[in-house]
Amino acid sequence: MRVLITGGAGYIGSHTLIELLAVGCEVLVLDDLSNSSTVALNQVKLIAERDFEFIKGDTRDANLLVEIFSRFKPEIVLHLAGFKSVAESVDNPLSYYGNNVSGSVQLLEVMSKHKCTKIVFSSSATVYGAAKYLPYDEDHPTNPINPYGRTKIMIESIISDWCKANVNNSAIALRYFNPVGAHSSSLIGENPCGTPNNLMPLIVQVAAGEKDKLKVFGKNYNTRDGTGARDYIHVLDLASAHLSAIGYLKNNVGFSVFNVGTGRAITILELIEVFELVSGTKIEYEFVAERHGDLAIAVSDPKKAEKFLRWKAKYTVEDMCRDTWNWQINKPKIIKGLVSTAP
Numbered sequence: 001m002r003v004l005i006t007g008g009a010g011y012i013g014s015h016t017l018i019e020l021l022a023v024g025c026e027v028l029v030l031d032d033l034s035n036s037s038t039v040a041l042n043q044v045k046l047i048a049e050r051d052f053e054f055i056k057g058d059t060r061d062a063n064l065l066v067e068i069f070s071r072f073k074p075e076i077v078l079h080l081a082g083f084k085s086v087a088e089s090v091d092n093p094l095s096y097y098g099n100n101v102s103g104s105v106q107l108l109e110v111m112s113k114h115k116c117t118k119i120v121f122s123s124s125a126t127v128y129g130a131a132k133y134l135p136y137d138e139d140h141p142t143n144p145i146n147p148y149g150r151t152k153i154m155i156e157s158i159i160s161d162w163c164k165a166n167v168n169n170s171a172i173a174l175r176y177f178n179p180v181g182a183h184s185s186s187l188i189g190e191n192p193c194g195t196p197n198n199l200m201p202l203i204v205q206v207a208a209g210e211k212d213k214l215k216v217f218g219k220n221y222n223t224r225d226g227t228g229a230r231d232y233i234h235v236l237d238l239a240s241a242h243l244s245a246i247g248y249l250k251n252n253v254g255f256s257v258f259n260v261g262t263g264r265a266i267t268i269l270e271l272i273e274v275f276e277l278v279s280g281t282k283i284e285y286e287f288v289a290e291r292h293g294d295l296a297i298a299v300s301d302p303k304k305a306e307k308f309l310r311w312k313a314k315y316t317v318e319d320m321c322r323d324t325w326n327w328q329i330n331k332p333k334i335i336k337g338l339v340s341t342a343p
């Protein structure tokens with residue numbers, strides 16, 4: 001199967017790319033490298049021992065998309081390209097609407113013109129906003145509280161309408177919860193450009209001595225220990241969910257939404273404890289004020305994906321922490337290009 005993956009050089013994209021290559025897909029990666037690098041793509045070739053085409057570019061570039069669809073003729077698109085920082089989206093909303101929403105519309109227009117009728121979209125649990133009930137199931141009201149989340153729900157609606165307009169079109173939106181971890185080979189992993197906002201990369205910075213201590217945002221939430229609780233999911237589980245989504249689209253039309261999470265929430269202090277145990281490091285931290293817009297708990301009900309995608313998360317929190325730490329230890333060699341072959 002010929003697959004176009006946008007954002008394929010990114011954290012989720014590169015791990016998903018390995019899965020696509022492993023099952024024999026012919027893949028073209030489109031990525032503007034705004035939050036990724038070709039180092040990850042080179043590592044994917046080492047891990048997968050398969051080649052693929054890479055084009056640096058933006059989904060708003062109509063001419064580039066026409067060239068790709070005319071020549072490569074993708075049968076399905078995995079659309080992972082998009083800006084994804086909540087904080088950045090608040091400061092610079094138009095860049096998020098431009099890149100995420102306009103880019104998706106442009107992609108769908110060229111897909112339609114070239115009769116590419118299948119797309120899997122990288123959405124986010126952020127679309128739910130404040131919880132009316134927990135765990136979040138796919139019927140939970142969507143009320144995102146930041147521009148990043150609003151771009152995701154807008155794109156879901158656009159794709160839904162695209163499916164309604166043509167009975168041959170089929171699409172899935174995967175609502176990711178909190179992706180963490182790295183490939184078990186330690187040859188690729190999260191490598192955020194600039195200062196990370198997410199918890200796990202910040203824990204890693206403290207463990208690696210790059211940061212004195214972690215700021216824990218709030219300690220009076222209604223959770224087991226008062227700190228925020230999240231549904232962390234291993235990036236390899238996330239990657240396999242995309243393969244399950246492709247399988248589902250082979251036999252189903254219309255638009256479907258699936259949560260991609262473990263169904264288990266753990267608190268910040270619990271995650272720190274596991275990370276310390278697995279890495280043998282000490283994570284110093286201090287309690288500070290709650291972060292504006294944060295939820296106490298965000299946890300998925302993954303039953304729909306288990307039933308219809310026949311997908312279920314299998315990695316544990318220990319796996320997530322171990323793979324994250326092993327990648328951190330191995331990353332410098334890779335980034336400096338000292339690792340030339342897979343172990």
Ligand code: WQD
Nearest residue numbers: 084086124126178197198199200202215216217228229294
């Ligand atoms: C997790 C927990 C913080 C940093 C965001 C996006 C979501 C998804 C994942 C893309 C919270 C706490 C964090 C720190 C802390 N991204 N924390 N100190 O906010 O759940 O979700 O990233 O799809 O869309 O909204 O993730 O990692 O920022 O925070 O105490 O320095 O860690 O309060 O409880 P979040 P996060």
